[in-house]
Amino acid sequence: MEALEPALRSGQSGPELAGKLTANWDRLITTYYYDHLGVWAERCGLFALGGYGRQEMVPFSDVDLMVLIPSDGDQRLAEHVGDFIRSLWSLGLNLGHSVRTREQCLELAAENTLVASSLLDARLVAGEAASMPDPKVETRDLLRRNGVENFVELINKGLQQRRKKFGDSPSLLEPQVKLGRGGLRDVHAVNWSAELLFGTTDWSELEASGVVWATEATRLARARSYLLRTRFALHLHHNWKQDQLTYASQDAVASILGYGEPHVPGTKTRFMQAYYLHARAAAEITDLWLDSWTTEHKPDVRSSRVDPTLDSRLTVDDPTALIQEPTAVFELISQAQRRGKRLPPHIRRSIAAVSSALPVSVALDGHANSVIRSVIADVNDSGKLLWTLADTGILSKMVPEWRHLVGHAQHDTYHVFTTDEHLLTSCYRLKSLLKGDLAERSPYLTELAAKFLERNKPDALLLACLLHDVGKGLGADHSLIGSGMAAEAAHRMNFSASETQFIRRLIIEHLTMPKISQRRDLSDPTTLSAFCRRIGRRSLIDALVLLSFADMDSVGPGHLTPWKLRLLEQLHRGATQLLTEESPAVEExxxxxxxxxxxxxxxxxxxxxxxxxxxxxxxxxxxxxxxxxxxxxxxxxxxxxxxxxxxxxxxxxxxxxxxxxxxxxxxxxxxxxxxxxxxxxxxxxxxxxxxxxxxxxxxxxxxxxxxxxxxxxxxxxxxxxxxxxxxxxxxxxxxxxxxxxxxxxxxPPKARPSVKLKVHVDNEFDPNFTILEIKCQDRPGVLAYVARLLSDLDLQIDRSIISTEGDRAIEVFYLLDSQDQKLSEIGASELSRAVQRRMEDWNNNDQE
Structure with a gap:
């Protein structure tokens, strides 16, 4: 074990490391096998199954073994096998074992998908190969006789069930490296189906025979290696079997993998972005591969030419033909969008294989940009084409502003997904709202969305939604930076000057409504007046509340609570009344x-x-x-x-x-x-x-x-x-x-991203009160402590508004001094310093 961490730091590949560890187990277990089975050793077969069979052993992996015995084995054989198994238990192994005859193997394989999958990984460790049937070959032949496509669909079904349980996104803050989407189990599912379909799991052979593209084979091999290395590092760090890449372990794992010292800025970020890219590659290739070999989508004909028709069941022997004919790529996308179809998996695979090699000039092509705009603006998008554009790399090619977001992690307490996945989810959430699919969730916003579509095309709003966080990772004010980047994309997509300005304003202000609705007193006419002065036009406010809903509802499960939704709607309702010269309810x-x-x-x-x-x-x-x-x-x-x-x-x-x-x-x-x-x-x-x-x-x-x-x-x-x-x-x-x-x-509390203490005093927003805003770690009693602090400073709390974002509490106080007056500018500055100092002292004392 001591030599494993230096090997990881030196950059050895995952399969190389796993292969060496597997070989060590082979030598040890083989010795025990021959010692205990004696004369029976050559009449039986010892097979490695699961990860041990695949030669994917990591430090605390289970050792799954099967002893294949002849049908005429007697009590003496059973005693020898029992002694062998007990000797392995005495070593402290995480041992899984079975003893079966050939007939039992086939019977179980026909009944149980998990058993059949494990037998497809079977590898002879000890025994006489010539005298033993190969359970892998026999299981493969059995499944082929029963229908390959049926078993591939069962593999896919099991994969989706595991993803639902362990994480249905490769971009979660704390991903499951083995069983979540984009984990090693995705690669296993591809290999099981490849074994059935082509009799091999060697992707270099599949590439040579034209079954997969070179880019697919390379990406999947790299993803498998990276995932194995990550799993190795996780086990070493925890010193036990742990396959979830928790936030607390990410710094240490990054360091073990050679990204730098723990807790040094950038170490974890570089590691997680690389992890997300490889996990996403594994997920995308797996999904496309399994879709390609279902009964519905299995390609019948292969051709070297490009046929831009969706009804054709064609693939291409050489996807690089698409590089010479990039217009065909966008014609296929356009047809799918117009007809509400999803691109067939073999076409998606071809596009994904060549997207990075398409000429840079395609991003300036007028027709290509009109296709991209049409897909973004398609409210129905029943074929999930926008997501397909992202998965295949076309979105990054056509919208260069998007590239840095791919796999960009948001290490805070409430964003569950990477930035690119959050933006895609936001865009689809907005489309659902515009279609009227969320009427139960918000009848008010559903009605507003319908009225918005009666007066406006959705193009500008949906592009703003897709790119509202495009400036993240590039500077302090991501809204301002992102608005300029989105304007460049809008120009290429032939948006008018007024539409581009509308997009810019939406992105600049996309945080305004969530902040004001949750951090200011909505019953105060001053709040509504200040908001309306800032935003101005009714049409902009309508678009902004729809964008705000989609953004907030896509941060993570449960983030947009009914309480927050109610506040958002209340702010829009009050602002609308004020702008249309209807007296708000407070003043009526x-x-x-x-x-x-x-x-x-x-x-x-x-x-x-x-x-x-x-x-x-x-x-x-x-x-x-x-x-x-x-x-x-x-x-x-x-x-x-x-x-x-x-x-x-x-x-x-x-x-x-x-x-x-x-x-x-x-x-x-x-x-x-x-x-x-x-x-x-x-x-x-x-x-x-x-x-x-x-x-x-x-x-x-x-x-x-x-x-x-x-x-x-x-x-x-x-x-x-x-x-x-x-x-x-x-x-x-x-x-x-x-x-x-x-x-x-x-x-002890679960380790989460730390929350930086921020204290801000606003003496401008309200003419009658000084507003204190504190962002800090959420914990029991924080409001009580701050209220006591302010009382000690001889300040009066008129109102306090509290909101939470994950583990972050945002506490807002409307304050007056002891004379019932708003604080002076000097007093406001002194308040900021005093609260910052006292809160830091409280945090430090609480940690001791």
Missing amino acids: HASDRVEILHTLVNDIPETRLDCIIENLPDRFLETAELQQLVRSTRLLDRQKADLQVSFHHSPDGFFTEIIVVENERRGRLADVAGVLSAAGLDIREARSFAVGSNRTIDLLKVCPIERPSGVMPDRKREIVATNLARVLGEHSGFERVLSKRLEQSRL
Whole structure:
């Protein structure tokens, strides 16, 4: 084992390393075999199966063995085989074993796809080959008699099931190197089918016979070698069998493979980009290969000429013919797009084989660019042609701006896919929205999308969506950089000047709506006014919300929660009302609130109600939701108790509203937040208002930590109420309650991408408040700690808005000083420095 890591660092290939380790096992196991079977050794056969049979052994691989025995074997043979197997167990091997006769092998192979696949990998390790039937050959002949295409389809079905379980993308943040899409099992599936179809798994032979292109053979061989090397390094790093390339292990694995020292900038990034490229090659070639040999797609005729018709079942002996006739490539794509067909697998393989060799000038060809534009703009795209363009390399050839994104990893806490896969997924998500397929998810945006298509062609919007992150990896402001790159692509595709400007604006502003909807108070008219001033036109706002939906919904599973979707729709609805000179809902009844309260709260004497309302701050009357006003007023009427708490689930089931009224001036929001965090609740929004001279109302919207959009379990009401009474009544602080929750789980947190602390003070957005924005690692009690920090600085929290992105929390506070005034510029600068310093100290103390 000691020699393996230097061999990896020196660049030895995966098959070479695996072959040496396999040979070591062969020598050891053969010795034990002959020692224990004695005279039976030559009458039996010892076969390696699975990875051992394929000679793909890595340090902690299973050793799968089969002893093939004659049908007339007796009890003495069984005893000898048992002794042999027990001797191997005593070595501590991860041993899988079976003892079968020839008849049993064939019977099991006919019944079980997994057994049949393992027998196709069978390799004789010891015994007399001349006297033993070859289980690989016999299994292959059996499967051929039963129908090759049927077994290939079973292989494909099993492959898809494994991918669904272990990862259906080769570009996941933490890929499964063996069983996920783009893993070694993809290569195995190709080889099993090749063994059946052509009697060999040697791709150089397949290339020589014209079954595969040279580029396919080379890419698959390199992918297999790289995946094997990566699996080797994973096992060495963990010192046990581990096939998932977790985030925590990526630095170490990159170093073992010779990419540089761990944690040095660029080491992990270079390694993961190379890994994604090889994994994607394995996935693409596997999919094309298996599709090519199903009953539906199997090519009947081979030809050396190029026939640009989709109905033909032709392939080409020499795909380089397409290089001399690049127009044929785009004619095939154009026909598929016009007729809503997917390119047949043999045509996709041919295009993939030659795409990188197409002349550079093709990117400037007018007809080729019109075909690419048409595919991008095709809302239906039932043939998934845009994805095919990316997989075959045509998109990189025609849109050079795309090339650096292929396999580009986004090492943060919430992006699940590489940048290119995220962009493709976004584009298809937008197409689904425009087609009306997401009506259940968002009736509001579905209706808006239909109206958008009535007034506009989708071309510009879809190109902006496809390229909205094209500037990533090239500088700090990827939106600004990407807008210029997208403009170049739009020019080649013959977009007009106004359309190109529209695309640029969409890309520049593609983060604006998610940020404002989740980080600013949407009930505040100032927010809507600032947003509308920035974006301007109604048509741009409509396009922007559709793009924002597609972008957010393609970051990763569950990222666009119902809560975030609701906020996005609320921002668009409010901005639309403002731009069309319709009064936003907040302002429709602001002046009538007192009268409405008198109507709805008729169980409180009028004089008493007038007294309560008189003490309510104007800000509360103007911005609180109507039901919050009613509930808060009733709580304020209960004078005897020092603390009143109410719980109400939102009608849509997205959150629970908690109202806390206490006989205390402001500054206790930290304790309230700490108690709620200790109860396993995420706070989405918090507002605090002083009532008269000695009372406070805290309004909070919470969700369970395990359900980002959901109501609080009713069983937690008593826990929260009891802990609030204890903490607020005894003035004991939230720390003790919160620490109990943290002690309940002593498991170390799973390693994830680190979150850089960022503190920003905005004194421009709102004329009445200073806005503090903190981005930090999400953990229990972070809002409580920041609220305590701000109270120590003698600042008042008017509102707090909290959102999360994976492991990152974004906390926004609307602040006033002790005199109820917005901070001065000097005060804002001092606040930024103080919060940065205190948060860094908290992080450091928490890690010790």
